Amino acid sequence: MLAYERFGSGEPLVLVHGISHRRQAWYPVAEQLAEHREVILFDLPGHGESPDLVGDGRPVKEILQDHLLELFFELGLERPHIAGNSLGGRIALEAAADGLVSSATGLSPAGFWKGDRDFAYIRAHFAVLMTAARATRPVAPRLAGSGLARKLMLGSLMTHGERLDRDRVVGDLTCMVRARPALKTIMEGAFPFESPIGEGIPVTVAWGSKDRLLLPYQAERARRQLPSAEHVWLEGSGHVPMSDDVAGVVDVLLRGSSHGLRSTIADVGVA
Incomplete structure (x- = not known):
């Protein structure tokens, strides 16, 4: 059984973290969401406190979706x-394409890179992150005591890493190193998102304007591929926006899980 937390009241909203992260990534927005939704956080296999991700010859997409369905059950x-x-955004979109959910919202969802060259950049980015996490783990508790150091350590993922406390940052680094085998398996099985999503399932895609991992040009590719979805910019946010813009992310998630996005958030075009 995957490690999970369940709290709040209202329509159930399942939140899926990104690769090499853990369920605590949602903590900055979880309390506000729980005032309106029953919130379910969980660790993906091979991440956080969940069991290892075990490959069995099937596509990784199928394995991850089976774990998701077991959690639902x-x-x-x-x-x-x-x-x-x-x-996690990619998993959400795949679940919508397969008709498993009532709505899906992706925050910088994976799967909209241009080709092998762009995917090589993503792989290289994670390789650097993983190397840095392993190298700094022995001194992370001391380094993470500084807000400036936290900002620099997390600068490729978010614009305001200093808003996370020391224990969160140290825990995230530890879990990133633990997730290395799962990262390798998932990367080896990666492919672009191409699944059609039925008109009856509302979809929202939000992108951080300062995303350094899945560069913002991918937001335009998502617009073209998912023309019926609502597309939103999270201005000033990085790839992991939950700490960068708490109010904006809460708004997107609540409206996205209210049968479509009806928001006053500015929806500006990609330059």
Whole structure:
């Protein structure tokens, strides 16, 4: 069974973190969401406190979706709302394409890179992150005591890493190193998102304007591929926007799980 937390009241909203992260990524927005939704956070296999990701010869997409469906079954969830960041956003969109959810929201969802060259950049970015996490882990508790150091350590993922406390940053680094085998398996099985999503399932895609991992040009590719979805910019946010813009992310998630996005958030075009 995957490690999970469940709290709040209202329509169930399942939140899926990104690759090499953990469920605590949602903590900055979880309390406000729980005032309006029953929030379900969980660790993907091979991440956080969940069991290892075990390959069995099937596509990684199928393995991850089976784990998601087992979680739905164990918790008695029938077509819940779902939202995710990065890989979690891709999982959310795939769940919508397969008709498993009532709505899907992706925050910088994976799968909209241009080709092999762009995907090589993503792989290289994670390789650098993983190397840095392993190298700094022995001194992370001391380094993370400084807000400036936290900002620099997390600068490729978010614009305001200093808003996370020391224990969160140290825990995230530890879990990133632990997720290395899962990262390798998922990267080896990656492919662009091309699944059609039925008109009956509302979809929202939000992108951080300062995303340094899945560069913002991918937001325009997502617009073209998902023309019926609502597309939103999170101005000034990085790839993991939950700490960068708490109010904006909460708004997107609540409206996205209210059968479509009806928001006053400025929806500006990609330059």
